[in-house]
Amino acid sequence: MAAQLFLHIFRMSFTACIVILFVIAIRLLLKKLPKVLSCALWGVVLFRLLCPFSFERPFSLLPAQSQSLSPNLMQISTGISLIDQNINQLISPQSGFANGSPHSVSWISLVAWLWIVGIILFLIYNLITLVRLHKKLIGAVRVHTNVYFVDEIATPFVIGIIHPKIYLPSDIEAEDQRFVEMHEKMHIRYAHHMIKLIAFFALVVHWFNPLAWVAFILFCKDMEMMCDECVLRNMDGDVRRQYSKTILHLATNKRMLTVLPVAFGEGNTKTRIKNILSYHKVAIWIVISVTILLVVISLYLLSERPSNANKYIPFPAYQVEKTTYNAHIYDIEPFRMYIDLPDGWEVRMPPEEERSSLFFTPVYLYKDDTLMAICGYHIFEAIDETEIPREDYYQVVYSGIRLGSLYRWDDYQPIVNSEYMETALANVYVVQADGMAAAASPTTVLPGILSYNKQLQVYVAVQFSSDTVTEEEREIIAKSIRLS
Numbered sequence: 001m002a003a004q005l006f007l008h009i010f011r012m013s014f015t016a017c018i019v020i021l022f023v024i025a026i027r028l029l030l031k032k033l034p035k036v037l038s039c040a041l042w043g044v045v046l047f048r049l050l051c052p053f054s055f056e057r058p059f060s061l062l063p064a065q066s067q068s069l070s071p072n073l074m075q076i077s078t079g080i081s082l083i084d085q086n087i088n089q090l091i092s093p094q095s096g097f098a099n100g101s102p103h104s105v106s107w108i109s110l111v112a113w114l115w116i117v118g119i120i121l122f123l124i125y126n127l128i129t130l131v132r133l134h135k136k137l138i139g140a141v142r143v144h145t146n147v148y149f150v151d152e153i154a155t156p157f158v159i160g161i162i163h164p165k166i167y168l169p170s171d172i173e174a175e176d177q178r179f180v181e182m183h184e185k186m187h188i189r190y191a192h193h194m195i196k197l198i199a200f201f202a203l204v205v206h207w208f209n210p211l212a213w214v215a216f217i218l219f220c221k222d223m224e225m226m227c228d229e230c231v232l233r234n235m236d237g238d239v240r241r242q243y244s245k246t247i248l249h250l251a252t253n254k255r256m257l258t259v260l261p262v263a264f265g266e267g268n269t270k271t272r273i274k275n276i277l278s279y280h281k282v283a284i285w286i287v288i289s290v291t292i293l294l295v296v297i298s299l300y301l302l303s304e305r306p307s308n309a310n311k312y313i314p315f316p317a318y319q320v321e322k323t324t325y326n327a328h329i330y331d332i333e334p335f336r337m338y339i340d341l342p343d344g345w346e347v348r349m350p351p352e353e354e355r356s357s358l359f360f361t362p363v364y365l366y367k368d369d370t371l372m373a374i375c376g377y378h379i380f381e382a383i384d385e386t387e388i389p390r391e392d393y394y395q396v397v398y399s400g401i402r403l404g405s406l407y408r409w410d411d412y413q414p415i416v417n418s419e420y421m422e423t424a425l426a427n428v429y430v431v432q433a434d435g436m437a438a439a440a441s442p443t444t445v446l447p448g449i450l451s452y453n454k455q456l457q458v459y460v461a462v463q464f465s466s467d468t469v470t471e472e473e474r475e476i477i478a479k480s481i482r483l484s
Contacts, residue, residue: 006112008052013209016048019301020211024218026297030290033282035226035275037294042199042219044301049202049212118207126200133159133261140167147181155250156180157263164193169250176246179231179239180264186227187262196220196262221268225275232279244273312336313347313363315377315458337375337451337460340480341365342473345372365462373464382457394424397452397459406431409448409461416451416479423451423478428463447474453483 023041030037137159140148146163149170156168166184168177187193199216206212228247232240251269314336341347348364365373383396394412401409409426416423428446446466452459460483464474 002112002116003109006115007108009115009205012049012052013206013212016045016206016215017209017211019045019048020215022297022301023215026294027218027222032278033290034287035222035229037287037290038222039219039226041294041298042215042222044298045215045219046195046199046202047302049206050198115208119204122204122207137167141170143168155264156184157261158184158187158193159261161194161197164188173249175242176249179243179246180250182231182234183227183264184262186230187223190226192223192227193262196223221271223262224264225272228272228276229279232276233281240276240279244276247272247276312338313375315460316361335453335456335458335483337377338480338482338484339375339477341477342367344368367468370468371465372468373462375460375462377458377460379458380452382454394422394450394452398450398461401461409450412450415475416481420455421451421453421483423449423481425474425478426450447471449474449478449481451478451481451483456483458483 023045026041027038136152137148137150139152140150142148147166147168149172150167151170153167153169156166156172158164158166166181166188168180172180199219203212203216228243231243235243247269250264314334316334344367346366348366350362350364361376363375364371365375378400380397380400383393388396394414398409401407408429410429411427412424413426414422414424426448428448430444430446432442432444444466447464447469449462450459451462460481462477469477
């Protein structure tokens with residue numbers, strides 16, 4: 001369970017990395033524009049870090065994510081085939097990282113528990129520092145409404161969720177206090193104290209991801225600069241120099257005890273002052289135009305391309321009850337077939353009334369509403385190759401689908417061969433008896449693919465419908481098949 005959860009979080013984190021890099025690049029282009037636009041973009045990153053689902057759009061900026069057809073198999077699905085195959089090969093039980101014992105713990109499970117321990121330690125550290133901070137606030141003196149003076153703090157900040165309070169150093173100057181109060185009230189007005197808490201939660205979950213830390217730091221800086229701009233916009237006259245002096249007076253090199261409060265002095269002082277001194281109101285039509293553009297970009301970053309390619313099909317695919325007729329299906333551990341499909345193709349489970357309990361356990365490949373192919377698998381008993389010629393070995397492997405008098409596979413042409421696996425193009429010969437003797441009946445020849453894994457002792461067969469696939473497509477599909 002922990003390993004499956006971590007792999008899912010890892011996939012989300014990987015996708016978020018792509019979005020973070022996009023947002024950082026866009027952020028640079030928005031340097032001269034109001035920081036509220038940059039802050040809004042970080043919301044897309046937050047969605048990617050926390051939301052377990054997404055939307056599909058044909059022209060998304062993100063790669064398609066392979067969707068699991070079974071919740072019982074551990075796998076990484078980033079949408080990038082090369083990464084998925086390499087990582088999944090490592091985390092599979094046959095990778096060599098597990099010793100094969102049912103009592104052994106795979107390395108991915110160990111990583112998952114380290115991730116959980118990291119979360120616990122991170123939370124404990126922040127809880128302790130938050131408790132220490134609250135101890136310093138015990139002697140706070142209320143100035144008015146939700147503003148308090150405190151002796152033992154170096155920089156103002158907002159803390160609290162339902163009823164946030166503004167805490168100011170007791171020795172703050174009157175001119176500085178005016179600017180700081182306006183700044184902190186902007187944080188409360190835009191619910192930054194709550195948004196930062198959500199961002200902090202995302203950081204806790206993705207603590208292992210360096211780009212998540214980068215995103216959190218940049219978001220906090222943009223949030224501070226956004227409030228700086230709000231203060232300048234709501235003040236009469238040009239107060240940029242006076243406000244910059246306030247930031248210098250209250251800037252501190254000490255880090256806050258916890259990342260939870262929204263602190264006035266936690267942003268980069270130099271960057272904030274540069275932003276303040278260069279601040280000028282931007283024409284409303286420019287802001288509206290850029291906002292519309294960012295909304296479109298955000299939609300593309302929130303979505304993914306349709307996941308037609310890099311699918312994986314778990315076997316058994318849909319059998320949920322062991323019976324006398326399908327007992328052999330459960331004779332091996334579940335495995336998965338990775339397969340790259342042409343654009344527009346998708347995997348579908350057969351309807352309930354068409355689901356077979358026989359050896360083939362078919363799964364369908366469709367393009368729109370056209371049936372393109374049927375996939376299925378069976379197990380086999382490995383034969384000593386020294387007793388059977390190498391070129392005839394496949395006949396033993398596929399004997400289960402070659403013995404029928406009306407249905408056979410032949411013209412076996414291997415195109416992928418490794419130590420444990422072989423994939424070949426083959427033809428399916430189907431005799432249309434229709435009451436006639438088999439020898440006199442017409443035969444339909446259909447293209448197919450056969451692939452077997454000697455380590456798993458399973459094979460997969462893909463039978464295409466007539467004239468639905470080109471030789472080039474069939475070869476590409478065949479070369480993409482991996483069993484693990």
